[in-house]
Amino acid sequence: MMLKAVVFDLDGVITDTAHLHFLAWRTVAQEIGISIDETFNEELKGISRMDSLQRILRYGGKEGAFNEQQRLALAAKKNALYVRSLASLTQDSLLPGIREVLAGIRAANVKTGLASVSLNAPGILQALGIDHAFDFCADASRIARSKPDPEIFLAACAGLNVSPREAIGIEDAAAGIQAINAAGMLSVGIGPGLDEAGIQLHSTRELTWKCLTDFWASRTVLIRN
Ligand code: G6P
Ligand code: MG
Secondary structure, eight states, X not given: OOOXXXXXXXXXXXXXXXXXXXXXXXXXXXXXTOOOOHHHHGGGTTOOHHHHHHHHHHHTTOTTSSOHHHHHHHHHHHHHHHHHHGGGOOGGGBOTTHHXXXXXXXXXXXXXXXXXXXXXXXXXXXXXXXXXGOXXXXXXXXXXXXXXXXXXXXXXXXXXXXXXXGEEEEESSHHHHHHHHHHTOEEEEESSSOTTSSEEESSGGGOOHHHHHHHHHHHHHHHHO
């Protein structure tokens, strides 16, 4: 089977917005008396805005403390802070190796897709100057379930017109790796603690086109045996 598509997560894979999400949530959480740290933040990666708020409230023992209108206001406050911090993004904010690997995938006539549940994804791609580098971006506003549900990766494969079995997914979050695996795709994990990934890389520096094709070839051998 040929590799037909590579589907990327955005936050933490293409650019370091994962940290900006954390800073915005930390400010909002502090205002309601909940203290979160980077370790807890790992549980928010790949999780939609409202689901993230839910997890923060549960973590702080305040699940029932806010009605829906108040929860929407808290989420809106977080998003305003987050969007403000995005103003610092430029074409230099791509993580190392991303521009090169996108070019390598294109040159090989393999399709590129985006599977981010962030409603800010289109604006971020534009700020990074890579909105034309993707053949299809799954629309987060049409996704009902956050990762680890495979919905967003399946939507990306459907939009690219490829079978998940012909695609690789790339993620920096445990929930994201679970989503890729559940979609039936091959998973690449960026960063520590992603034991369920088909292959784990230390950073995007290692994410070369050669790395992806070697990984794909090794997987074919596994299937033949
Ligand atoms: C990504 C990030 C999450 C974030 C979610 C929604 O999945 O990993 O941390 O909560 O997107 O982002 P948004 O920009 O729509 O609030
Ligand atoms: Mg991510």
